[in-house]
Amino acid sequence: MGEMAEPLGLRGTIGLELPGAPDAEDQRRLRLEYARGNRRWTEIEATELVRRGPYLVHADTGRLYQHRRHVFAGDTPTSPINGEDEPLLFWVAQDGEPVFVGEPSSDPRTIEELVERQAQREAGGSSRR
Numbered sequence: 001m002g003e004m005a006e007p008l009g010l011r012g013t014i015g016l017e018l019p020g021a022p023d024a025e026d027q028r029r030l031r032l033e034y035a036r037g038n039r040r041w042t043e044i045e046a047t048e049l050v051r052r053g054p055y056l057v058h059a060d061t062g063r064l065y066q067h068r069r070h071v072f073a074g075d076t077p078t079s080p081i082n083g084e085d086e087p088l089l090f091w092v093a094q095d096g097e098p099v100f101v102g103e104p105s106s107d108p109r110t111i112e113e114l115v116e117r118q119a120q121r122e123a124g125g126s127s128r129r
Contacts, residue, residue, distance in 0.1 A: 028096040046091040065101035
């Protein structure tokens with residue numbers, strides 16, 4: 001049997017760079033290109049979001065967002081491991097990496113709903129509607 005060629009563009013199992021593997025800068029560039037090309041993801045400016053407790057609040061809409069980590073696998077810059085079909089927002093960090101946020105998986109969905117629930121709890125009322 002003939003020798004099998006090592007695949008190009010992949011990181012070896014012991015962490016060595018194989019010939020043709022994208023370096024860190026190329027990986028950032030490829031992730032950003034992929035993010036900008038995904039029709040479900042929207043690029044924003046980081047300044048559009050304001051931190052409020054565990055949430056990021058969109059300054060114009062009041063919508064709540066939370067960070068989405070591990071959208072891409074480290075060595076596969078154009079293969080999302082989650083969130084590909086989820087409507088995410090992202091911005092470009094200073095290091096060139098896209099930073100992703102998505103809406104919380106449960107209520108509340110807006111800062112107004114969050115404040116209302118906190119007021120109900122403080123008043124001893126139920127947070128159910």
